[in-house]
Amino acid sequence: MSKVKLGIVGFGQQGGAYANFIKEGRISNMEIGAICDSDPKKQKVATDAFPEVPFYHDYIEMLESGDVDAIVTCVPHYVHPEMGIEALKRDIHALLEKPAGVYTKQVKELNAFAASKPNLTYAIMFNQRTNPLYQKVKELIDDGEIGAIRRTNWIITTWWRPQGYYDAGSWRATWDGEGGGVLVNQAPHQIDLLQWIGGMPEKVYTKAQYGYQRDIPVEDDVTTIFDYGNGATGVFITCTHDVVGTDRLEILGDKGKITVDDSKKVTIKRLNKPEQEMSDTMSMEDVKKIFQGEGPRGIYQEEVVEFESVWGGQHVAVLENFAANILEDVPLIAPGSDGIHGVELANAMHLSSWLNEEVSLPIDENKYTEELAKRRNQEKRVRG
Amino acid sequence: MSKVKLGIVGFGQQGGAYANFIKEGRISNMEIGAICDSDPKKQKVATDAFPEVPFYHDYIEMLESGDVDAIVTCVPHYVHPEMGIEALKRDIHALLEKPAGVYTKQVKELNAFAASKPNLTYAIMFNQRTNPLYQKVKELIDDGEIGAIRRTNWIITTWWRPQGYYDAGSWRATWDGEGGGVLVNQAPHQIDLLQWIGGMPEKVYTKAQYGYQRDIPVEDDVTTIFDYGNGATGVFITCTHDVVGTDRLEILGDKGKITVDDSKKVTIKRLNKPEQEMSDTMSMEDVKKIFQGEGPRGIYQEEVVEFESVWGGQHVAVLENFAANILEDVPLIAPGSDGIHGVELANAMHLSSWLNEEVSLPIDENKYTEELAKRRNQEKRVRG
Numbered sequence: 092m093s094k095v096k097l098g099i100v101g102f103g104q105q106g107g108a109y110a111n112f113i114k115e116g117r118i119s120n121m122e123i124g125a126i127c128d129s130d131p132k133k134q135k136v137a138t139d140a141f142p143e144v145p146f147y148h149d150y151i152e153m154l155e156s157g158d159v160d161a162i163v164t165c166v167p168h169y170v171h172p173e174m175g176i177e178a179l180k181r182d183i184h185a186l187l188e189k190p191a192g193v194y195t196k197q198v199k200e201l202n203a204f205a206a207s208k209p210n211l212t213y214a215i216m217f218n219q220r221t222n223p224l225y226q227k228v229k230e231l232i233d234d235g236e237i238g239a240i241r242r243t244n245w246i247i248t249t250w251w252r253p254q255g256y257y258d259a260g261s262w263r264a265t266w267d268g269e270g271g272g273v274l275v276n277q278a279p280h281q282i283d284l285l286q287w288i289g290g291m292p293e294k295v296y297t298k299a300q301y302g303y304q305r306d307i308p309v310e311d312d313v314t315t316i317f318d319y320g321n322g323a324t325g326v327f328i329t330c331t332h333d334v335v336g337t338d339r340l341e342i343l344g345d346k347g348k349i350t351v352d353d354s355k356k357v358t359i360k361r362l363n364k365p366e367q368e369m370s371d372t373m374s375m376e377d378v379k380k381i382f383q384g385e386g387p388r389g390i391y392q393e394e395v396v397e398f399e400s401v402w403g404g405q406h407v408a409v410l411e412n413f414a415a416n417i418l419e420d421v422p423l424i425a426p427g428s429d430g431i432h433g434v435e436l437a438n439a440m441h442l443s444s445w446l447n448e449e450v451s452l453p454i455d456e457n458k459y460t461e462e463l464a465k466r467r468n469q470e471k472r473v474r475g
Numbered sequence: 476m477s478k479v480k481l482g483i484v485g486f487g488q489q490g491g492a493y494a495n496f497i498k499e500g501r502i503s504n505m506e507i508g509a510i511c512d513s514d515p516k517k518q519k520v521a522t523d524a525f526p527e528v529p530f531y532h533d534y535i536e537m538l539e540s541g542d543v544d545a546i547v548t549c550v551p552h553y554v555h556p557e558m559g560i561e562a563l564k565r566d567i568h569a570l571l572e573k574p575a576g577v578y579t580k581q582v583k584e585l586n587a588f589a590a591s592k593p594n595l596t597y598a599i600m601f602n603q604r605t606n607p608l609y610q611k612v613k614e615l616i617d618d619g620e621i622g623a624i625r626r627t628n629w630i631i632t633t634w635w636r637p638q639g640y641y642d643a644g645s646w647r648a649t650w651d652g653e654g655g656g657v658l659v660n661q662a663p664h665q666i667d668l669l670q671w672i673g674g675m676p677e678k679v680y681t682k683a684q685y686g687y688q689r690d691i692p693v694e695d696d697v698t699t700i701f702d703y704g705n706g707a708t709g710v711f712i713t714c715t716h717d718v719v720g721t722d723r724l725e726i727l728g729d730k731g732k733i734t735v736d737d738s739k740k741v742t743i744k745r746l747n748k749p750e751q752e753m754s755d756t757m758s759m760e761d762v763k764k765i766f767q768g769e770g771p772r773g774i775y776q777e778e779v780v781e782f783e784s785v786w787g788g789q790h791v792a793v794l795e796n797f798a799a800n801i802l803e804d805v806p807l808i809a810p811g812s813d814g815i816h817g818v819e820l821a822n823a824m825h826l827s828s829w830l831n832e833e834v835s836l837p838i839d840e841n842k843y844t845e846e847l848a849k850r851r852n853q854e855k856r857v858r859g
Contacts, residue, residue: 241688241716246725253755253757254755298680298708300706304625304750304754312625312706314700314708314710316680316698322684328626328628333626333732334775335731335744335746335774337732341630341721347719348717360719366716367688371637372637374639
């Protein structure tokens with residue numbers, strides 16, 4: 092095949108956007124194989140816009156139709172793993188929307204199944220990984236440019252959502268529909284980037300506020316402390332009620348510091364010598380100058396790199412990369428199996444906040460699903 | 476009297492600096508009444524520099540000499556409360572160095588005693604409160620310019636200290652000598668400012684690293700989450716091993732946001748209407764634009780105010796204000812009784828990190844002193 096025939100499952104906002112990207116010719120190695128949505132109202136919308144594309148109500152039927160080589164799952168998070176498995180089972184490649192699932196148990200099942208199908212392409216829509224800025228930051232860290240990490244700190248509150256957004260879909264921001272709020276819908280990108288760049292923590296403590304500034308049962312405000320196990324720590328803050336959102340990532344290493352402002356500007360401060368060496372050799376005279384407000388001078392070199400971001404470009408890049416992996420074995424930017432890390436972190440944050448205690452990774456999965464089930468059941472009772 | 480005769484207790488770095496400020500005529504309403512230090516070697520240093528000033532080894536003797544109207548306590552933190560009481564007992568005004576003490580129990584005793592002496596001046600060296608920048612920030616918050624606080628976030632890692640600093644004094648950065656590390660020696664200023672501006676939290680969770688990057692038994696790295704009790708939260712981060720220190724305070728309110736960079740630049744973003752109202756009235760069309768990367772436009776007015784800071788000026792201002800309160804009843808910038816808040820917060824942070832659980836304020840004081848005693852005793856055994 093010269094182009095991958097993509098089956099778009101779920102014709103909502105995201106599915107519609109992907110269909111348009113392909114229609115506009117922005118993805119050179121892909122065409123729309125079929126569109127699927129269980130909502131009867133979506134059929135007309137889809138066939139009006141894409142009259143030549145087959146439409147299915149049942150995704151299994153679509154998988155078995157011969158119309159598609161691959162699927163992308165633009166459906167509620169809970170069903171991502173199941174759909175992934177059903178596709179791979181039928182030798183159909185699978186691109187999962189993020190998050191990979193709601194809880195690690197189901198994602199592990201999918202990962203295990205995918206591992207049994209090594210010839211198929213299994214990827215996840217971590218479009219932010221194609222962002223040249225974060226690729227640069229990862230490269231700097233991997234190359235040891237600022238040495239061993241001592242602290243990470245990300246305030247990412249640019250995920251503002253008004254009440255109308257939540258009211259527009261009954262599944263939105265519910266335990267039963269999404270399995271959480273900002274942690275499972277908006278912030279998974281940064282949760283993935285943070286672990287992609289800085290590694291997984293060993294322990295997590297989270298203070299989350301549920302329905303703090305929005306009329307929703309799930310979290311709209313989260314503050315987390317990571318413990319990386321070697322003394323290094325991290326803070327991750329996100330919320331959906333900060334209309335003048337902050338996006339500021341800072342990573343302190345023993346050889347320097349990286350600061351990212353607004354996902355646009357990277358400031359790299361490389362120490363002339365490792366901090367430990369400075370600590371060991373600094374004279375009391377030098378120290379006195381610091382006390383007198385002069386601060387330490389001439390101790391680092393600063394580099395600033397500015398980036399521009401293009402709306403949608405990153406999604407296009409992931410779709411293109413997914414198809415290129417299918418067609419030509421080009422390495423995946425975001426292998427599907429990577430999706431579990433973000434799910435594990437989001438689960439750990441929820442669980443820590445529910446128990447109000449620090450939790451160790453891997454978390455107690457049964458405890459997590461048990462606590463989640465409580466919330467899903469309670470919500471159903473409330474909603475009648 | 477036209478000038479307050481100050482007794483400087485402890486002729487180390489800080490005591491020496493205050494003596495020089497007075498000698499240089501920078502404090503118009505103060506003169507040096509006497510200098511006191513229990514270290515015999517300090518006598519020559521003091522009398523060489525200030526030959527006309529009486530020197531005492533014993534501070535009680537100085538208090539009873541008639542040479543001084545007031546004292547400032549530039550001595551180890553543990554003895555601040557005791558010295559305060561002894562001075563006030565003899566009708567000598569007292570200016571405490573920060574922190575007011577190591578644990579709240581002793582500070583409460585001092586506060587209770589001071590309350591029984593309402594005609595005496597009892598103040599604390601929170602020199603940062605005289606900083607026009609933080610006065611401006613407090614004024615903005617008090618005036619409701621950004622509405623009710625939803626989040627505070629202060630990364631204050633400009634307290635870099637090399638190992639040589641710690642090695643220069645055997646009492647430094649020990650449980651028995653100081654009662655802690657960065658929380659009791661360097662960061663009390665910001666801890667006080669944060670509670671002065673944003674109020675006291677109801678609960679505290681802290682992850683602290685002890686001897687992480689320095690060879691000390693106490694904390695050199697701290698991350699704290701505040702819970703203000705009404706859904707609002709805060710984060711406070713400090714350490715002594717970040718040589719390219721960060722100083723960034725952000726306060727989110729329901730009508731805007733204040734960001735302070737490097738204690739020099741204040742950026743105020745005032746929303747055109749309260750966030751809740753925006754959330755309630757924003758149309759889905761507007762929301763879509765936000766999704767497409769345009770972000771919310773024209774929703775706030777920005778104001779930037781820059782400040783310059785003068786080394787030493789703030790200490791001078793507190794000394795001047797202290798004397799002016801004694802002489803002319805000018806209101807105190809930092810009443811001594813305010814010192815307890817910072818001590819309570821530092822105690823809560825220690826206790827939370829020791830127990831690895833969130834603690835509620837007021838903390839269990841007995842538990843705190845018990846846990847502190849363990850660490851003091853252990854340290855003595857290690858040091859022999």
